[in-house]
Amino acid sequence: GENVEQHPSTLSVQEGDSAVIKCTYSDSASNYFPWYKQELGKRPQLIIDIRSNVGEKKDQRIAVTLNKTAKHFSLHITETQPEDSAVYFCAHRTGGYNKLIFGAGTRLAVHP
């Protein structure tokens, strides 16, 4: 009941296009949904997060949407740039709030 499914596992887009990554979870008590970006050889870095009382949050070219009824949330990157190329992980905090469960990751490649 704690796992999160992340799709797609790889995503290739042209510079300037949009990219969307989707995650589905099953724990209805989850209340926090962060997205992390991990560049090659680096640590995961938080890029945006959303709490369960908000449906959408935007920060410049990135946005996250949350549908608690359907138990899924998505990362949207607009006007992609080559420096957006990285692995992106979704996560959710489970009921009890002590554990952050991560998706398997999406490798995004933005081609010039």
Place this chain on the structure above:
Amino acid sequence: EAQVTQNPRYLITVTGKKLTVTCSQNMNHEYMSWYRQDPGLGLRQIYYSMNVEVTDKGDVPEGYKVSRKEKRNFPLILESPSPNQTSLYFCASRPTSGRAYEQFFGPGTRLTVL
């Protein structure tokens, strides 16, 4: 500078030789955690600690030990490493009050067990 540090960053060892990976944070965070990252599996939690002397198992605790004797330190101990523990390990910390959401990761430790 607020940060989480890990040592060593790279380690090659042999089966059965006990090792410790250290983790330290200077942000006075109560919560600390260890993850391992393997291709196609994302980050999986090994152990976590809500505060000093309080630790609990994550999803993949077998073969690992931890201790939390001081607030800033959370070492990961492999008593008898095996090849299936070859992985990239991350330590992380966050507060448990106020903005008790954002988790900060250390730089990672790449462990190879031969």
